[in-house]
Amino acid sequence: MARKVLTLAEVRDGSLRNVSFEAIAAAKTIAEGGEIVSVLVGDQVQAHANELIYRGADRVVVIEHPNLKFYTSDGYSQALKAVIDNEQPEGIVFGHTALGKDLSPKLAIKLDAGLVSDVIAVEEEGGNIVFTRPIYSGKAFEKKIVTDGIIFATVRPNNIAPLERDESRSGSVEALAVEIKDLRAIVKEVVRKTAEGVDLTEAKVIVAGGRGVKSAEGFKPLQELAEVLGGAVGASRGACDAGYCDYSLQIGQTGKVVTPDLYIACGISGAIQHLAGMSNSKVIVAINKDPEANIFKVADYGIVGDLFEVVPLLTEEFKKLKVHS
Amino acid sequence: MNIFVLMKRTFDTEEKISIVNGKINEEGAEFIINPYDEYAIEEAIQVRDKHGGEVTVVTVGSEEAEKELRTALAMGCDKAVLINIDDDVEEQDQYTTAKVLAEYLKDKNPDLILAGNVAIDGGSGQVGPRVAELLGIPYVTTITKLDIADGGNVTVVRDVEGDEEIIETSLPLLVTAQQGLNEPRYPSLPGIMKAKKKPLEELELDDLDLDEDDVEAKTKTIEVLLPPKREAGKILQGDIADQVKELVQLLRSEAKVV
Numbered sequence: 001m002a003r004k005v006l007t008l009a010e011v012r013d014g015s016l017r018n019v020s021f022e023a024i025a026a027a028k029t030i031a032e033g034g035e036i037v038s039v040l041v042g043d044q045v046q047a048h049a050n051e052l053i054y055r056g057a058d059r060v061v062v063i064e065h066p067n068l069k070f071y072t073s074d075g076y077s078q079a080l081k082a083v084i085d086n087e088q089p090e091g092i093v094f095g096h097t098a099l100g101k102d103l104s105p106k107l108a109i110k111l112d113a114g115l116v117s118d119v120i121a122v123e124e125e126g127g128n129i130v131f132t133r134p135i136y137s138g139k140a141f142e143k144k145i146v147t148d149g150i151i152f153a154t155v156r157p158n159n160i161a162p163l164e165r166d167e168s169r170s171g172s173v174e175a176l177a178v179e180i181k182d183l184r185a186i187v188k189e190v191v192r193k194t195a196e197g198v199d200l201t202e203a204k205v206i207v208a209g210g211r212g213v214k215s216a217e218g219f220k221p222l223q224e225l226a227e228v229l230g231g232a233v234g235a236s237r238g239a240c241d242a243g244y245c246d247y248s249l250q251i252g253q254t255g256k257v258v259t260p261d262l263y264i265a266c267g268i269s270g271a272i273q274h275l276a277g278m279s280n281s282k283v284i285v286a287i288n289k290d291p292e293a294n295i296f297k298v299a300d301y302g303i304v305g306d307l308f309e310v311v312p313l314l315t316e317e318f319k320k321l322k323v324h325s
Numbered sequence: 326m327n328i329f330v331l332m333k334r335t336f337d338t339e340e341k342i343s344i345v346n347g348k349i350n351e352e353g354a355e356f357i358i359n360p361y362d363e364y365a366i367e368e369a370i371q372v373r374d375k376h377g378g379e380v381t382v383v384t385v386g387s388e389e390a391e392k393e394l395r396t397a398l399a400m401g402c403d404k405a406v407l408i409n410i411d412d413d414v415e416e417q418d419q420y421t422t423a424k425v426l427a428e429y430l431k432d433k434n435p436d437l438i439l440a441g442n443v444a445i446d447g448g449s450g451q452v453g454p455r456v457a458e459l460l461g462i463p464y465v466t467t468i469t470k471l472d473i474a475d476g477g478n479v480t481v482v483r484d485v486e487g488d489e490e491i492i493e494t495s496l497p498l499l500v501t502a503q504q505g506l507n508e509p510r511y512p513s514l515p516g517i518m519k520a521k522k523k524p525l526e527e528l529e530l531d532d533l534d535l536d537e538d539d540v541e542a543k544t545k546t547i548e549v550l551l552p553p554k555r556e557a558g559k560i561l562q563g564d565i566a567d568q569v570k571e572l573v574q575l576l577r578s579e580a581k582v583v
Binding site for chain 2: 055101144185
């Protein structure tokens with residue numbers, strides 16, 4: 001059954017987030033041959049439209065308005081509702097990002113629809129679109145279907161492979177004028193706290209520190225390693241509770257759930273709550289002084305040793321690798 | 326100020342998960358207040374203590390949730406409401422929960438509603454925003470700071486993937502709590518004694534003038550599975566410098582991630 005499916009593209013720091021392309025890939029499975037319409041919302045975002053076509057969108061609808069410069073649930077839901085009314089899609093896919101998480105339930109109510117959040121896989125199975133999503137922070141998974149109404153899902157960044165980029169693809173780019181008004185919550189200021197713009201949930205490599213890091217200063221070698229690998233720094237609850245770093249870095253059952261290609265756990269004992277947040281990473285490396293630490297049970301590779309000795313050596317070794325390649 | 330907290334009873338974070346007959350096994354498991362809802366409860370109590378009013382903690386759940394409601398009362402909430410729809414509604418999802426909560430709240434004139442930003446079991450994070458939209462009030466999710474001025478203007482700090490947004494809005498409002506909002510208190514002994522005498526109302530679907538059809542789930546879980554078991558890997562041996570070299574080699578040629 002061919003379905004028209006709408007996806008929301010997200011622009012951050014002037015470029016499209018990868019999850020925009022992953023949403024298109026998910027939409028492709030849901031569409032079963034139907035049309036994929038990507039929606040670009042913001043203030044001066046039209047320049048990104050063609051890239052969405054190259055990545056698999058058949059058409060792009062652009063909604064630009066000064067009131068859409070910052071995300072607000074009121075502003076964005078007005079924009080999206082207008083496209084949905086126009087297009088009458090049978091499926092919708094957003095990224096399960098801060099924006100997608102905040103916006104999707106509101107739209108689901110406006111559409112009197114269900115919503116499958118935080119999806120890591122989509123398949124067509126016996127006539128149903130089946131979504132797989134983690135529950136209990138990744139300690140288990142559930143497969144879900146939509147039983148009534150529009151098929152609406154948010155996809156977790158880094159889990160669904162984007163379609164191959166194809167510059168020979170073409171498609172129409174249409175502007176839609178929507179009046180965006182009556183915003184009841186207004187963004188006064190954005191305070192950047194993340195250092196390099198590599199978002200934890202989208203990072204391919206994460207270097208995480210636990211209590212073993214011992215101080216805020218102790219995170220420095222981890223940051224250097226993350227930098228060499230183009231990754232992000234994360235932390236266990238222990239490190240956050242001890243005040244070594246901000247709670248926004250916390251990985252675990254409370255905190256973020258991450259699935260990078262490479263997770264390097266430094267001085268993390270591996271409490272079950274932490275494992276829930278990272279054990280679905282592709283490859284896990286553990287560095288810990290205690291050979292009995294739980295983290296070694298889930299690690300693909302382990303080094304028993306002092307992180308302050310091992311991590312700088314690792315950074316050096318990766319630097320050499322970079323020079324050679 | 327008329328304050329409500331939306332609470333969920335969840336598995337303790339220490340619990341391992343097993344599956345029996347295609348369902349998550351709850352036998353013998355410890356349950357707790359969803360950790361993010363604890364922040365919501367703490368904030369609600371602090372807002373009440375500063376601005377006056379009353380905090381009502383509401384949950385949609387089974388009878389067993391009375392224990393977590395009593396804990397919330399012991400922390401300092403004034404009243405508790407348990408909406409038990411298990412006998413009436415077979416298929417439930419976030420659509421169901423939100424509709425039930427909104428139906429309960431719609432004639433209560435809430436000034437402020439607080440919830441956790443996500444429950445650590447289902448992990449959807451939908452119910453808070455859904456309820457706000459059903460009630461026609463604004464919401465801000467994943468907040469780490471809440472300031473309410475006397476005129477009803479509200480300044481909120483929102484965590485956005487590690488960055489912060491300073492947001493201005495007004496009451497009535499729904500917010501969902503992120504870690505870092507506060508440090509939830511433990512119930513004190515006198516608090517626990519007092520909690521036993523505080524009102525705990527039990528409601529069913531009928532009491533809310535809802536039919537099963539009004540709240541029937543829009544999605545369905547067809548299978549629950551455990552993640553593939555991770556085998557313990559290779560612990561490297563030898564001199565640390567050599568181990569590091571070997572690790573980089575393995576990541577490059579065997580695991581192919583760098």
